[in-house]
Amino acid sequence: MRLGVLDVGSNTIHLLVVDAHPGARPQPAHSHKVELRLAELLDERGAVSEQGVERLVSVISEAVQAAEDKGCEDVLPFATSAVREATNADEVLARVRAETGVDLQVLSGEDEARLTFLAVRRWFGWSAGKLLVLDIGGGSLEIAYGIDEDPDAAVSLPLGAGRLTAGWLPGDPPEAADVRSLRRHVRAQIARAVGEISRLGAPDHVVATSKTFKQLARIAGAAGSAAGPYVQRDLTRKSLEEWVPRLAAMTAAQRAALPGVSEGRSGQLLAGALVAEGAMDLFGVDDLEICPWALREGVILRRLDHLPA
Numbered sequence: 001m002r003l004g005v006l007d008v009g010s011n012t013i014h015l016l017v018v019d020a021h022p023g024a025r026p027q028p029a030h031s032h033k034v035e036l037r038l039a040e041l042l043d044e045r046g047a048v049s050e051q052g053v054e055r056l057v058s059v060i061s062e063a064v065q066a067a068e069d070k071g072c073e074d075v076l077p078f079a080t081s082a083v084r085e086a087t088n089a090d091e092v093l094a095r096v097r098a099e100t101g102v103d104l105q106v107l108s109g110e111d112e113a114r115l116t117f118l119a120v121r122r123w124f125g126w127s128a129g130k131l132l133v134l135d136i137g138g139g140s141l142e143i144a145y146g147i148d149e150d151p152d153a154a155v156s157l158p159l160g161a162g163r164l165t166a167g168w169l170p171g172d173p174p175e176a177a178d179v180r181s182l183r184r185h186v187r188a189q190i191a192r193a194v195g196e197i198s199r200l201g202a203p204d205h206v207v208a209t210s211k212t213f214k215q216l217a218r219i220a221g222a223a224g225s226a227a228g229p230y231v232q233r234d235l236t237r238k239s240l241e242e243w244v245p246r247l248a249a250m251t252a253a254q255r256a257a258l259p260g261v262s263e264g265r266s267g268q269l270l271a272g273a274l275v276a277e278g279a280m281d282l283f284g285v286d287d288l289e290i291c292p293w294a295l296r297e298g299v300i301l302r303r304l305d306h307l308p309a
Helices: 050-069 089-100 109-124 161-168 176-198 211-219 237-249 252-256 269-282 295-305
Strands: 002-008 012-019 027-035 074-079 131-136 141-146 153-157 205-209 234-236 287-290
Touching: 002 050, 002 295, 012 050, 012 295, 027 050, 050 074, 050 089, 074 295, 109 131, 109 141, 109 153, 109 205, 109 295, 131 211, 131 269, 141 176, 141 269, 153 176, 161 176, 161 269, 176 269, 205 211, 211 234, 211 237, 211 269, 211 287, 234 237, 237 269
Parallel strands: 002 074, 131 205, 205 287
Antiparallel strands: 002 012, 012 027, 131 141, 141 153, 234 287
């Protein structure tokens, strides 16, 4: 069957169309994405502004039409932290439902971590052993650990690259004092989760997903997207420690000129790098591998698991 998964994230609204059936690898057929940066369209009360709601409805309508054009039998729509934490979330969801017919399912942070973990487990298989999975989004950082398909621990922290950039790094380039303050904040937040996960034992394999980690790996020398999904891409803590001060000294425009860094995400890259460096340091991770599958694939795989054979 042809499925669509509609991901309403803090940065991007992304429709991924795949051809799939139970027991088979989902084959991407079409991708439609718009950088809405919903997290930046909140007013002083933490509500999605009227402009933001109108834009959200318009983009979702476009995605629904694209899914219909591509012959999707079903569309799985979900929203993450930007909608989840908006003070007018119920109103936004009702408006989207009324004007587009889409019933957005709001995932909890733990749901995000668990579904991303499922995707990573399926990609690497059982031979990867105990997995530690890190995922930096626009609004939150998800951490999951386990040996099965459902993790033994799943944690979500408010450390998304977009959220932190907006709240902590107003300058371009940012002031050194602001970078230092954000570094302290990030590490204090991550340290709260380290004990819960570390008591479960050392992982056999550490994996990262998300655009932020992919871009950090790319500027550190990993293969570009043109090399395909099966090329191994790694990121070391040593390379991150070298890149963080360099990124802090750059403007967003200068970061956008780096290999693999998009203009829309360049402003958030430093905050993302501070989160990645802090997580790797506090968990004692020297290097990790980038997984091409993440939350969207996890949603698709869970849906396929519930189809009759």
